[in-house]
Amino acid sequence: MASDQEEDDFLDFSDDEGDSTKSDSDYDDDETTQSLAQNAESEVNAHHIGDFEHNQQLPDLNEVGQEDAHECEVGPHHTSGISDNHSVPFLFDLNMPAQQEFPPSPIHQTETQQNHHKPKTLRINNELRLEILLFLLLRKKKDSEELIYGTIRQVVIKFDYTRQAIRKIWQRAVEQKVAMDSYLCESRYHNCGRKRIQITYESIASIGMGDITSIVDLAQMLHLSPTTVWRMVKRKQIKAHSSPLHPGISDECKMTRMRWVLGLIMDYSIPNDPTYYSMYDFIHIDEKWFYLTQKSQRVYLANNEPFPHRKAKSRTKIPKFMFMAAVARPRWGQDGQCEWDGKLGIFPFTDSVAAKRTSKNRVKGTIETKQSSQ
Numbered sequence: 001m002a003s004d005q006e007e008d009d010f011l012d013f014s015d016d017e018g019d020s021t022k023s024d025s026d027y028d029d030d031e032t033t034q035s036l037a038q039n040a041e042s043e044v045n046a047h048h049i050g051d052f053e054h055n056q057q058l059p060d061l062n063e064v065g066q067e068d069a070h071e072c073e074v075g076p077h078h079t080s081g082i083s084d085n086h087s088v089p090f091l092f093d094l095n096m097p098a099q100q101e102f103p104p105s106p107i108h109q110t111e112t113q114q115n116h117h118k119p120k121t122l123r124i125n126n127e128l129r130l131e132i133l134l135f136l137l138l139r140k141k142k143d144s145e146e147l148i149y150g151t152i153r154q155v156v157i158k159f160d161y162t163r164q165a166i167r168k169i170w171q172r173a174v175e176q177k178v179a180m181d182s183y184l185c186e187s188r189y190h191n192c193g194r195k196r197i198q199i200t201y202e203s204i205a206s207i208g209m210g211d212i213t214s215i216v217d218l219a220q221m222l223h224l225s226p227t228t229v230w231r232m233v234k235r236k237q238i239k240a241h242s243s244p245l246h247p248g249i250s251d252e253c254k255m256t257r258m259r260w261v262l263g264l265i266m267d268y269s270i271p272n273d274p275t276y277y278s279m280y281d282f283i284h285i286d287e288k289w290f291y292l293t294q295k296s297q298r299v300y301l302a303n304n305e306p307f308p309h310r311k312a313k314s315r316t317k318i319p320k321f322m323f324m325a326a327v328a329r330p331r332w333g334q335d336g337q338c339e340w341d342g343k344l345g346i347f348p349f350t351d352s353v354a355a356k357r358t359s360k361n362r363v364k365g366t367i368e369t370k371q372s373s374q
Contacts, residue, residue: 129169129187147170197224204238207221218238285325289320321349328344350372
């Protein structure tokens with residue numbers, strides 16, 4: 001332990017008279033300080049070690065630790081440089097209470113211990129509303145619409161809801177009874193807020209077909225925003241439809257087709273078992289126009305393959321040819337094998353004509369395929 005003089009020199013303090021000698025006042029101060037330190041140390045040790053008598057001597061924990069250390073066996077490589085009579089000094093005093101080196105931050109304590117957000121009360125569902133109403137009706141005064149004193153408090157304690165919520169349920173039930181209506185406990189939660197815009201069937205059906213080809217056009221005719229109309233489409237209040245173009249068939253044409261279909265029924269099968277004619281001697285033919293090429297053709301190429309270059313004299317006047325296809329009913333053998341698939345062939349309506357004069361594309365007399373003039 002350093003002496004008082006060394007501590008004064010280290011802290012740049014001096015005595016009262018300014019010289020290196022100590023006066024009576026310095027000795028008095030040292031004695032007072034030592035007595036206060038001893039009293040404080042005894043109180044701390046009594047608090048941590050236990051209850052001792054007033055004049056009982058307390059054990060020194062530092063000495064106990066030194067004795068335990070000498071009793072332990074130490075290897076020869078650990079005893080080098082340490083004498084037998086020399087005790088290893090402790091870095092701290094075991095007689096003093098342990099102090100926390102890093103106290104917890106008050107900010108972290110407030111985050112873990114305090115919660116400033118009040119827990120949200122759950123919304124009362126319809127089943128719980130009915131249960132609360134039945135509880136109130138059983139505690140109603142006879143021949144009166146008043147509740148027995150303390151009923152609201154009992155409901156608040158039992159169901160853990162506010163008095164305002166319980167009173168609203170009871171007042172609504174009283175109003176329904178006065179109006180001679182049945183008790184309805186349904187929540188009005190979905191009726192709050194801005195109401196949806198409703199449109200009628202006639203307001204859309206009265207608009208012409210040319211004005212409802214897009215959402216923007218329909219929104220302008222209904223005097224609404226396109227977003228509102230789009231939400232109606234998502235809710236399936238308005239449906240999108242692609243209108244195909246059907247062939248216009250007159251009533252006379254329909255009757256003619258019906259007579260032809262009925263004429264294919266064999267006479268001897270009527271009326272017990274109507275059976276159609278086998279149609280093995282029928283050939284079905286149809287014509288179709290095919291363009292020589294298209295304005296835009298999608299193809300798939302290799303990675304480094306060059307793009308094909310197509311050219312024509314005119315993009316609007318692409319040559320076209322007519323083909324006729326003929327098919328009949330397939331023929332099946334007795335063993336179930338197909339003997340004939342019924343395909344007669346596809347025949348083009350073209351003519352093979354010799355070139356009349358020489359040009360850069362061909363010489364005179366070259367046979368060319370041209371569209372049939374018939």
